Amino acid sequence: MLFCSSLFLFGFLPITLVLYKITPSRAKNYTLLASSIAFYAMTDISHLWLLLLTVAVNYILCRIGARYPKSARAMLSLCLIYDISVLFIFKYLGFFGIEVALPVGISFYTFQCISYAKDVYDGDRGAKNLPEFSAYITMFPQLIAGPIVKYSDIDEQLRVKNYQITDGVMRFSLGLGKKMILANYAGELFIRGFSTETALGGWIGILGYAFQIYFDFSGYSDMAIGLGKLLGFDFPENFNYPYISKSIKEFWKRWHITLSSFFRDYLYIPLGGSRCSRLRNTLNLLLVWSLTGLWHGASLNFLLWGLYFFLLLSIERTPLYKKTAERLPVFARRTVTFILILFGWLIFASEDMGLFGERLRILFLSQAVSPESLWLLLTGAVFLLLCAILSTPYPMRLFNRYKRLRAPAVIAIFIISVAYVGSSGYNPFLYFRF
Amino acid sequence: MKNNNDKIIVYVFFIILFTFLLLLGISRGGKFSPVENRNTMTRPDFSVGSLLDGEYISSLDKFYADNLPFKETFAKIKAVCELSMCKLESNGIIVLDRLIEKAELSYSEFEKSAETLEKFKSVASDNGIKVNAFIIPPSGEIKGEGLVLYKNRDKKEKISTISLTPDMYFRTDHHLNGDGAWQVYSEIARELSLPVSEKGSFLLSDSFLGRSYYTSALPVYPSEKIYTKSNDLSVKTYIDGNFAFDGFIDYGYIGTADEYSAFFGSNHAECYSVGDESKETVLVIKDSYALAVCPYLLDSFNVAMIDARYAKRGLAYYIDKYKCKRVIILCGREHFESRALRSLLSEYS
Numbered sequence: 068m069l070f071c072s073s074l075f076l077f078g079f080l081p082i083t084l085v086l087y088k089i090t091p092s093r094a095k096n097y098t099l100l101a102s103s104i105a106f107y108a109m110t111d112i113s114h115l116w117l118l119l120l121t122v123a124v125n126y127i128l129c130r131i132g133a134r135y136p137k138s139a140r141a142m143l144s145l146c147l148i149y150d151i152s153v154l155f156i157f158k159y160l161g162f163f164g165i166e167v168a169l170p171v172g173i174s175f176y177t178f179q180c181i182s183y184a185k186d187v188y189d190g191d192r193g194a195k196n197l198p199e200f201s202a203y204i205t206m207f208p209q210l211i212a213g214p215i216v217k218y219s220d221i222d223e224q225l226r227v228k229n230y231q232i233t234d235g236v237m238r239f240s241l242g243l244g245k246k247m248i249l250a251n252y253a254g255e256l257f258i259r260g261f262s263t264e265t266a267l268g269g270w271i272g273i274l275g276y277a278f279q280i281y282f283d284f285s286g287y288s289d290m291a292i293g294l295g296k297l298l299g300f301d302f303p304e305n306f307n308y309p310y311i312s313k314s315i316k317e318f319w320k321r322w323h324i325t326l327s328s329f330f331r332d333y334l335y336i337p338l339g340g341s342r343c344s345r346l347r348n349t350l351n352l353l354l355v356w357s358l359t360g361l362w363h364g365a366s367l368n369f370l371l372w373g374l375y376f377f378l379l380l381s382i383e384r385t386p387l388y389k390k391t392a393e394r395l396p397v398f399a400r401r402t403v404t405f406i407l408i409l410f411g412w413l414i415f416a417s418e419d420m421g422l423f424g425e426r427l428r429i430l431f432l433s434q435a436v437s438p439e440s441l442w443l444l445l446t447g448a449v450f451l452l453l454c455a456i457l458s459t460p461y462p463m464r465l466f467n468r469y470k471r472l473r474a475p476a477v478i479a480i481f482i483i484s485v486a487y488v489g490s491s492g493y494n495p496f497l498y499f500r501f
Numbered sequence: 502m503k504n505n506n507d508k509i510i511v512y513v514f515f516i517i518l519f520t521f522l523l524l525l526g527i528s529r530g531g532k533f534s535p536v537e538n539r540n541t542m543t544r545p546d547f548s549v550g551s552l553l554d555g556e557y558i559s560s561l562d563k564f565y566a567d568n569l570p571f572k573e574t575f576a577k578i579k580a581v582c583e584l585s586m587c588k589l590e591s592n593g594i595i596v597l598d599r600l601i602e603k604a605e606l607s608y609s610e611f612e613k614s615a616e617t618l619e620k621f622k623s624v625a626s627d628n629g630i631k632v633n634a635f636i637i638p639p640s641g642e643i644k645g646e647g648l649v650l651y652k653n654r655d656k657k658e659k660i661s662t663i664s665l666t667p668d669m670y671f672r673t674d675h676h677l678n679g680d681g682a683w684q685v686y687s688e689i690a691r692e693l694s695l696p697v698s699e700k701g702s703f704l705l706s707d708s709f710l711g712r713s714y715y716t717s718a719l720p721v722y723p724s725e726k727i728y729t730k731s732n733d734l735s736v737k738t739y740i741d742g743n744f745a746f747d748g749f750i751d752y753g754y755i756g757t758a759d760e761y762s763a764f765f766g767s768n769h770a771e772c773y774s775v776g777d778e779s780k781e782t783v784l785v786i787k788d789s790y791a792l793a794v795c796p797y798l799l800d801s802f803n804v805a806m807i808d809a810r811y812a813k814r815g816l817a818y819y820i821d822k823y824k825c826k827r828v829i830i831l832c833g834r835e836h837f838e839s840r841a842l843r844s845l846l847s848e849y850s
Contacts, residue, residue, distance in 0.1 A: 068556070068562065072562055072565070073521075073525075073562070073565035073566045073568070073569050074558075074561060074562040074565045074566075076516060076518065076521070076522065077521035077522050077565060077569070078525065078561075079521065079524055080518060081515075081518040081522045084518075109558045111555075112552070112553060112554075112555050112558075113555065127641055159528070159558065160620070224772045231506045232511055233510065233511055234507060236510055236511050236514045236515075240510070240513075240514065248582070252583070252588065284836070324518045331595050373646045405797060415620050445586050445587075445589065446589045446590055447588070448587070449586055449587035449588075450586045450587065450588055450844035453586060468504060470507075471506055473506065473507060473510075474506045474507055477507075477510045478509070478510055478513045481510075481513070481514060481517070482513075483578060483579070483582050484580070485517060485575065485583070486574075486576075486578035487575075487579050488566075488569075488575075489566075489570065489572050489575030489576070490575045490576040490578075490579045490718070491566055
């Protein structure tokens with residue numbers, strides 16, 4: 068069940084909010100847990116058992132580790148073995164030709180379990196009881212698409228809620244708008260652009276994909292953060308205008324921040340980070356970026372996508388690059404970075420190398436324009452420009468400066484988003500076409 | 502960050518959420534939607550089995566989407582919003598000075614159909630049956646031709662691809678308007694050496710909004726008028742063998758969202774309009790493009806119409822049944838390229 072479905076918006080969400088509101092403070096986590104389990108069951112009931120089992124196994128092992136310090140290391144190891152095995156079996160067996168249905172949200176909740184186990188091992192107090200831990204792992208706003216929340220991020224709020232209703236509604240509405248108004252049409256441009264088989268269409272397509280993935284994912288994160296605020300939780304930010312980055316390093320500080328933080332805190336730093344030999348550091352980075360790529364799916368293109376960023380980041384670390392980059396104006400650095408990101412998306416979006424090669428050919432070696440691609444430009448140019456503007460912080464600055472206009476703007480975005488949701492079931496069928 | 506003005510956002514947000522929750526909660530669904538010309542989905546039946554296999558939630562999701570209140574208004578809001586972003590398309594309809602449905606045409610399919618038609622003509626000719634084919638181009642296409650609309654691309658010698666101008670189509674529908682229908686008819690009349698009747702000036706509807714209008718959901722196009730020749734009530738129309746109405750107009754459709762279907766009561770497997778029984782009967786293999794044209798043919802013929810998509814019998818049956826010595830294929834280009842039409846013709850061949 069997606070946040071942008073009618074069933075969620077006009078069924079699950081209002082019912083959950085009412086139940087949550089009328090539940091006494093001490094029992095709110097139970098209501099949250101029950102509604103989160105219901106949410107998961109409505110989304111992917113066939114894998115509910117796996118979610119519950121993962122929660123139980125991680126909680127029990129962490130409790131044992133916390134109670135018996137001598138066994139802490141062994142318990143952490145068992146947690147890691149369990150979580151990584153679950154992830155491997157359900158997500159990566161496809162690499163070996165064995166198809167297993169992918170449980171919804173597995174990449175997110177296993178990572179949260181891993182972060183929890185490591186934090187408890189490092190001395191954090193952890194959850195008071197199983198329902199509290201379960202509520203943390205299964206919390207429906209972030210269960211299926213993040214952000215990846217560390218236990219320490221919401222530890223206090225599991226006990227004392229921090230409601231931010233107005234901010235929550237605004238954030239949710241803006242996220243819904245990103246997803247419904249922008250991401251879907253950007254995705255259409257991607258498909259239609261490449262189908263023209265012209266360079267112009269290809270570039271429209273790749274721009275469309277860049278905006279689709281950004282507005283889709285950041286919109287979903289905004290909705291999750293907004294829902295968190297309605298329920299009394301402050302989730303970490305996941306995106307910070309990544310397309311204005313002046314370097315790839317900066318991009319990864321702005322894109323899917325909670326994933327980058329996870330790999331930094333739970334893999335890169337424990338492996339030695341940058342405080343080791345150059346060779347070791349390079350190997351560490353190679354591992355981190357390979358896994359970052361593979362986290363997105365069991366496919367070669369994701370691995371290559373991760374390695375592509377490893378390569379770019381390695382180049383950025385060289386003195387020659389640093390000197391050259393310093394001399395370039397900011398606009399040029401942003402443009403170059405954005406173009407490099409676009410190529411990254413081309414790898415990311417191409418399930419196999421044949422398709423990747425074909426799309427490269429379309430971008431660089433095909434006919435420049437066709438009537439179809441010109442039509443696409445005519446109908447998509449203003450939209451792409453709008454997406455580009457909305458990918459920068461300036462609209463939000465205006466939004467925060469002119470407070471009187473904020474309410475009508477958010478209401479309009481919410482109503483238009485609902486209109487997009489509502490018109491998905493609109494299917495005029497007056498008479499037969501012929 | 503917050504100010505009091507922002508609280509109105511919260512009120513509006515929750516009013517919308519809870520109003521829709523209530524309306525969808527009490528809805529049983531299954532209501533007729535005149536614009537969509539169908540019943541909406543009914544609330545799915547609950548069972549433990551359907552819950553466990555995910556079917557119930559999936560159906561409930563569809564039920565919510567299908568029965569959302571103010572769906573047509575939402576579609577209009579979406580269309581206007583997209584238009585304001587200069588997206589000159591709405592739900593697959595190209596938005597220019599008129600609404601144009603994208604046509605999916607295929608040269609190879611056209612060639613196949615042309616070949617099948619030639620064979621059919623040859624066999625029919627051996628049986629003393631004359632065959633004429635008139636293919637009506639789609640009201641607009643961008644594939645291959647960019648924004649060159651209504652261009653006649655096919656120069657097959659034995660097939661008349663009728664050249665029409667944009668103003669001969671409705672602005673809110675892909676069909677021919679009164680001028681277009683008469684233009685096509687006069688082309689047919691010339692080809693068949695028939696006396697050409699005058700263009701009809703009977704106003705069938707002055708508030709017509711076509712399928713492109715409803716599909717695009719753009720509320721910015723004015724309604725149009727449907728002109729045709731006057732309804733000859735001495736003509737009896739039979740649909741699928743049963744008497745349906747006098748004349749060629751089914752007035753039941755007037756005032757609905759589907760007024761074009763008033764011509765012969767829309768598409769049917771078999772429709773027979775007969776006035777003077779001594780007149781020759783012509784068999785018209787047609788689609789909905791022909792509906793506005795066929796009233797003119799009634800001046801010269803009794804008209805039996807069959808639709809290849811729904812025809813329950815082979816062509817030979819209909820030719821024998823109506824003792825036809827002339828067959829006219831009168832349809833849009835997409836229908837001409839369809840497999841249904843080819844199999845109907847080749848079965849006779």
